[in-house]
Amino acid sequence: MDSLFSDRITDVPQSFIREILKVTLDPSIISFAGGLPNRQLFPVQALQQAADTVFSQAGMDALQYANSEGYLPLREFIAQRYRQKQQLEVAPEHILITTGSQQGLDLLGKTLINSGDPVMIEAPGYLGAIQAFSMYRPQFETIAVDEAGMDIPALEQVLDRCSPKLLYTVPNFQNPSGISYSSDNRAAVAARIRESHCILIQDDPYGELRFSGHPRENFLSLIPEQTVLLGSFSKTVAPALRIGWLVAPPQLMEKLLIAKQASDLHTDYLAQRILHQYLRDNDLDLHVNRIIQAYGRQKEAMVAAIGRHFPAGVHCTNPEGGMFLWVTLPAAISAMELFHTAIREKVAFVPGTPFYVNRQDCNTLRLNFSCMDSETIERGIERLGQAIQGMMA
Numbered sequence: 001m002d003s004l005f006s007d008r009i010t011d012v013p014q015s016f017i018r019e020i021l022k023v024t025l026d027p028s029i030i031s032f033a034g035g036l037p038n039r040q041l042f043p044v045q046a047l048q049q050a051a052d053t054v055f056s057q058a059g060m061d062a063l064q065y066a067n068s069e070g071y072l073p074l075r076e077f078i079a080q081r082y083r084q085k086q087q088l089e090v091a092p093e094h095i096l097i098t099t100g101s102q103q104g105l106d107l108l109g110k111t112l113i114n115s116g117d118p119v120m121i122e123a124p125g126y127l128g129a130i131q132a133f134s135m136y137r138p139q140f141e142t143i144a145v146d147e148a149g150m151d152i153p154a155l156e157q158v159l160d161r162c163s164p165k166l167l168y169t170v171p172n173f174q175n176p177s178g179i180s181y182s183s184d185n186r187a188a189v190a191a192r193i194r195e196s197h198c199i200l201i202q203d204d205p206y207g208e209l210r211f212s213g214h215p216r217e218n219f220l221s222l223i224p225e226q227t228v229l230l231g232s233f234s235k236t237v238a239p240a241l242r243i244g245w246l247v248a249p250p251q252l253m254e255k256l257l258i259a260k261q262a263s264d265l266h267t268d269y270l271a272q273r274i275l276h277q278y279l280r281d282n283d284l285d286l287h288v289n290r291i292i293q294a295y296g297r298q299k300e301a302m303v304a305a306i307g308r309h310f311p312a313g314v315h316c317t318n319p320e321g322g323m324f325l326w327v328t329l330p331a332a333i334s335a336m337e338l339f340h341t342a343i344r345e346k347v348a349f350v351p352g353t354p355f356y357v358n359r360q361d362c363n364t365l366r367l368n369f370s371c372m373d374s375e376t377i378e379r380g381i382e383r384l385g386q387a388i389q390g391m392m393a
């Protein structure tokens, strides 16, 4: 059987997170390993009502094949929201509805990456992007990120050395680290990209989930001709709808549309209609605010618990939004080894390894804070602190 598989699929590593999530199915384990939005905050009744309305008012239409670009009123809603929230002018024709933003990544890979092409990605970076792009067999060039944003000298060096086609970024509340690029850093990244032929992908599923600080510039406003912006309703409404979008310059959009047609003809039209109905009948700001309040409290609880229970020498980021924070252990401690010790203490996290394209063992790890109340966070962090202390002793 093995000889039948394409080189493409053979080269892509299995999702390590799936393996970890299996371990954490044990209910006695407190798991900070997941990456899910909090299910308690899904607008179940409002979506049910929206579905009823769609079925009763437009059933036959909503069950038919539809256009590949996506439901126009939904694209108009997205354009209107960019205008309101970010003073960004985006024409609905420049928006393509995708099956989650994950599909946006796949379509970009399909459209832009030939085998061996240099593609720049953050280190650490979003695992799903590493996986999606790996299918097209690029040469990954990693650019380190820290609490200020991207390492500019490293970016310059890679741009000069190999003229990459793509730079993939998550500048707001990054998955996995929770960091956001500063305004100066964004300007510096944009200036370097402007001098190149590179396309910058801004993947922004968490941008609306800001619980402190001020919104920062979108790359689409800084370098509109070279930016592809990805968005998603997964973290603001519900991931099961599988509705995301991308904004791309017209020439690229033409090709992305071909890739979209080849992939799935169009994103689930019924889900698009139900989501649009929900957005018409409900106040999205009010709903997103509830999520922000909850995640903000949970993040505060986690940072405070870390302050109480982690030994000196362990550093963690303090995100202004999103769902994750990033822990750096003393250099000698392997996060992979800590994972096994922590499981014995009944607490789980994701070691940093899968977020780096070279997948080397490292001293970093990701903690998710979106799914747990403050008391459970306190207990879990106390257990993790004990596991770290045990390894440092």
Ligand SMILES: Cc1ncc(COP(=O)(O)O)c(C=O)c1O
Pocket (backbone or CB within 6 Å): 035, 099, 100, 101, 102, 103, 126, 128, 170, 175, 203, 205, 231, 232, 233, 234, 239, 242, 243, 244
């Ligand atoms: C940075 C990033 N991009 C994309 C996605 C995929 O989201 P979607 O559900 O829209 O496909 C995620 C999901 O966790 C993510 O963290």
